[in-house]
Amino acid sequence: MGRTPCCEEMGLKKGPWTPEEDFILTSYIQQHGHSNWRALPKLAGLLRCGKSCRLRWLNYLRPDVKRGNFTEDEEDIIIKLHGLLGNRWSAIAAKLPGRTDNEIKNFWHTHLKKRTEQHSLATAQRKNICQNSRGSNHEINSVKVPFTLSRNNLFDEQLLQRSVPRQSQSLLPNQRQPHDSTSGETMNQSRPNGVNNDDMDFWYSLFLKAGDQLECIIETSRASH
DNA sequence: AAAGTCTACAACCGCAAAGTT
DNA sequence: TAACTTTGCGGTTGTAGACTT
Numbered sequence: 001m002g003r004t005p006c007c008e009e010m011g012l013k014k015g016p017w018t019p020e021e022d023f024i025l026t027s028y029i030q031q032h033g034h035s036n037w038r039a040l041p042k043l044a045g046l047l048r049c050g051k052s053c054r055l056r057w058l059n060y061l062r063p064d065v066k067r068g069n070f071t072e073d074e075e076d077i078i079i080k081l082h083g084l085l086g087n088r089w090s091a092i093a094a095k096l097p098g099r100t101d102n103e104i105k106n107f108w109h110t111h112l113k114k115r116t117e118q119h120s121l122a123t124a125q126r127k128n129i130c131q132n133s134r135g136s137n138h139e140i141n142s143v144k145v146p147f148t149l150s151r152n153n154l155f156d157e158q159l160l161q162r163s164v165p166r167q168s169q170s171l172l173p174n175q176r177q178p179h180d181s182t183s184g185e186t187m188n189q190s191r192p193n194g195v196n197n198d199d200m201d202f203w204y205s206l207f208l209k210a211g212d213q214l215e216c217i218i219e220t221s222r223a224s225h
Numbered sequence: 226a227a228a229g230t231c232t233a234c235a236a237c238c239g240c241a242a243a244g245t246t
Numbered sequence: 247t248a249a250c251t252t253t254g255c256g257g258t259t260g261t262a263g264a265c266t267t
Contacts, residue, residue: 014237015236015237016236017235059235059236060235102235106235109233
């Protein structure tokens with residue numbers, strides 16, 4: 001038996017939200033919270049599905065949502081984190097208070113993607129020149145950070161150990177204490193080398209410390225293997 | 226001024242993970 | 247433990263407004 005799509009029920013409205021709907025949703029959540037998105041629209045008197053209400057609240061109506069243009073600092077963080085995390089927009093958004101995953105995703109596709117593609121092209125061209133001058137026949141790998149994290153892949157810890165700057169070695173996973181017994185247990189169960197790939201705080205701090213230097217060294221390391 | 230094209234972003238969709246019974 | 251429900255995520259689409267021809 002399949003799951004019923006949330007908007008399949010008859011009479012549910014789709015498309016842009018009206019100010020009246022926004023007011024009803026905001027008022028309801030301020031009074032009752034949002035413990036059950038599925039039941040919320042009926043209780044609030046909205047002809048919307050719970051999913052739509054949740055999205056509207058999280059991306060637009062929440063009081064702590066920051067509107068307006070991204071600052072240069074925010075752009076920089078997004079670019080760096082995207083290099084580290086890939087398209088994990090919610091993880092990136094977690095590091096930018098007031099910004100939503102949807103907003104960051106849109107901003108990436110409309111502004112930053114082009115810019116980083118241009119940067120990658122320039123980097124590849126620069127490295128080609130460098131490689132050719134050394135007479136190497138190694139293929140240039142365009143992947144910026146080889147241990148880019150995603151839900152399903154593991155990074156190459158040995159490569160990371162070889163690659164990070166000396167001053168950042170102390171931050172590597174096997175030198176680091178787990179946050180607590182629970183996370184430590186999870187780490188050991190799920191990762192033979194004791195690494196929890198979801199520990200974004202760690203990778204974020206490492207990346208901010210090592211930053212471009214880490215990327216540069218890893219690229220060199222790959223080319224030399 | 227009209228038509229065509231581009232850009233930005235709100236919103237939808239399907240899927241998978243997490244939670245519940 | 248299986249079946250089912252709910253939530254959250256990321257990819258994609260629809261469309262309004264800006265811009266160009």
